[in-house]
Amino acid sequence: DAGVIQSPRHEVTEMGQEVTLRCKPISGHNSLFWYRQTMMRGLELLIYFNNNVPIDDSGMPEDRFSAKMPNASFSTLKIQPSEPRDSAVYFCASSVMDRNEQFFGPGTRLTVL
Amino acid sequence: GNSVTQMEGPVTLSEEAFLTINCTYTATGYPSLFWYVQYPGEGLQLLLKATKADDKGSNKGFEATYRKETTSFHLEKGSVQVSDSAVYFCALTSGANSKLTFGKGITLSVRP
Numbered sequence A: 001d002a003g004v005i006q007s008p009r010h011e012v013t014e015m016g017q018e019v020t021l022r023c024k025p026i027s028g029h030n031s032l033f034w035y036r037q038t039m040m041r042g043l044e045l046l047i048y049f050n051n052n053v054p055i056d057d058s059g060m061p062e063d064r065f066s067a068k069m070p071n072a073s074f075s076t077l078k079i080q081p082s083e084p085r086d087s088a089v090y091f092c093a094s095s096v097m098d099r100n101e102q103f104f105g106p107g108t109r110l111t112v113l
Numbered sequence B: 001g002n003s004v005t006q007m008e009g010p011v012t013l014s015e016e017a018f019l020t021i022n023c024t025y026t027a028t029g030y031p032s033l034f035w036y037v038q039y040p041g042e043g044l045q046l047l048l049k050a051t052k053a054d055d056k057g058s059n060k061g062f063e064a065t066y067r068k069e070t071t072s073f074h075l076e077k078g079s080v081q082v083s084d085s086a087v088y089f090c091a092l093t094s095g096a097n098s099k100l101t102f103g104k105g106i107t108l109s110v111r112p
Helices: none
Strands: A005-007 A010-013 A019-024 A031-038 A042-050 A053-056 A065-071 A074-079 A088-095 A108-112 B003-006 B011-014 B019-021 B023-026 B032-038 B044-050 B056-059 B062-065 B075-077 B086-093 B106-111
Touching: A005 A088, A010 A019, A019 A088, A019 A108, A031 A074, A042 A065, A042 A074, A053 A065, A074 A088, B003 B086, B011 B019, B019 B106, B023 B032, B023 B086, B032 B062, B044 B062
Parallel strands: A010 A108, B011 B106
Antiparallel strands: A005 A019, A019 A074, A031 A042, A031 A088, A042 A053, A065 A074, A088 A108, B003 B023, B019 B075, B032 B044, B032 B086, B044 B056, B056 B062, B062 B075, B086 B106
């Protein structure tokens, strides 16, 4: 199994630009999670989906952030416009719903200048 | 609501030393408990888990016992190696979904 796939692995952009992060969950998994990790705030859950439907987006910091899951094998996290304080590592994770164990991708390191 | 509290870090040990990392939790219902490990530059990996009281999770020489009476899930290893240097996260889920609540994580450095 390929595991959770995230792209790009690294992204450097300028303030004000749109950023799109991508995630392909493990085949057969029906829950998908987006996390953000920073030194200051640690690991934060941004949003999660069950069966492609957003269940809890209370962790999304503000309207500049949006996430979609158009089908079971693909999700995006978009930041528009980006700001320097969005610099972080963004992780995607997937699981079989109600099975508890989440499998994490390698992360996307975002730097906003 | 659910919460996980981990001891403050970082922790630095010499190779072959004994390791204990404390974790306590607050949760509704009957949570499942986890330890995840993050090696440098990588995503989190499940290290071990326990799903009910008195269960012991173990993997790679690490152990943790689900203690309901003290709401704790402390991680232990008898003899750490340099390759164990990583960030360790305690976490829980409860209820009908897979949403994890994480502790802040603790960095372990093992010197030769």
